[in-house]
Amino acid sequence: MEAAPSRCLFLLFLVTCELSPDIAAEIQESSDGPGSSQGPVWLTDVPAAMEFIAAAEVAVIGFFQDLEIPAVSIFHSMVQKFQDVSFGISNDSEVWAHYNVTGNTISLFRLTVVGIFNSMIQIHLLLIMNKASPEYEEIILRYQKAAKLFQGKILFILVDSGVKENGKVISFFKLKESQLPALAIYRTLDDEWDTLPMAEVSVENVQNFCDGFLEGKRPRENHESEDKTPKVEL
Structure with missing residues (x-):
């Protein structure tokens, strides 16, 4: 029996500021072309974050307190490599509280679980x-x-x-x-x-x-x- 699509939340800790040097280098290299101009959507408040997630089949949000840490640059590189995915970024405390985020985290929101598997x-x-x-x-x-x-x-x-x-x-x-x-x-x-x-x-x-x-x-x-x-x- 196939279940109807539903929105589930998954926190992918393996990509939370912990990408290996090889993977980070690969992502960076793949985004160094002249056509790499896409950037993440800034989510400045809770309604903006909710609307962003609801509008995408797959949404990835980077929650960063410090925008100068290396993980932020890697996150921007990921945006360039996976341009068919909707990326957002937020350092707003109310957005963090709404999604129970307590530290620098990259979270993925997907319409169904199948893509994760x-x-x-x-x-x-x-x-x-x-x-x-x-x-x-x-x-x-x-x-x-x-x-x-x-x-x-x-x-x-x-x-x-x-x-x-x-x-x-x-x-x-x-x-x-x-x-x-x-x-x-x-x-x-x-x-x-x-x-x-x-x-x-x-x-x-x-x-x-x-x-x-x-x-x-x-x-x-x-x-x-x-x-x-x-x-x-x-």
Whole structure:
């Protein structure tokens, strides 16, 4: 059963000011042509940000406090390379607060989840939790630290369980609200995936879960064979 399109929020921590030198150089080199003139849209307030996101199938926003850091230049280079994607940038405190951003972050907003699963990185780790949780900021900092350990190997994603439409993601991984926060890991190549409800989201717990999946210790193959109910498409 194919779900209707919905807007879901994903924070891609692997590109948050942590691009490897090789990737950064490649992006910079590809944007050094005479036709490179496109720039990100400045989002100066919350209504502008909301309108920008609503108008695009794929929207990428760079949230930067300091516009002089190297990551901002890399972000502008990304704009030149991926000109079919809508890029925005904001250093407005109210915009940051609206999207619960607490540090320099690049966030991707997409109409559906399918495009994320078609990314070049074939293994995706989802942290499914409610962003309204009082522990959110502390947990996200740990999640970001863990993401750096698997840069280029695993795509780290945040799914806000407080958004009604994201219930499809929770159902896809056969999780219940009572089990959140939880980790869900997915490999696009063979559709293997696994989940882990977590009482404590720590760097060590996230690392162990990822390492176990990479080593083949905890993969689950073809969950449809375990559950005869039709799998809901994301």
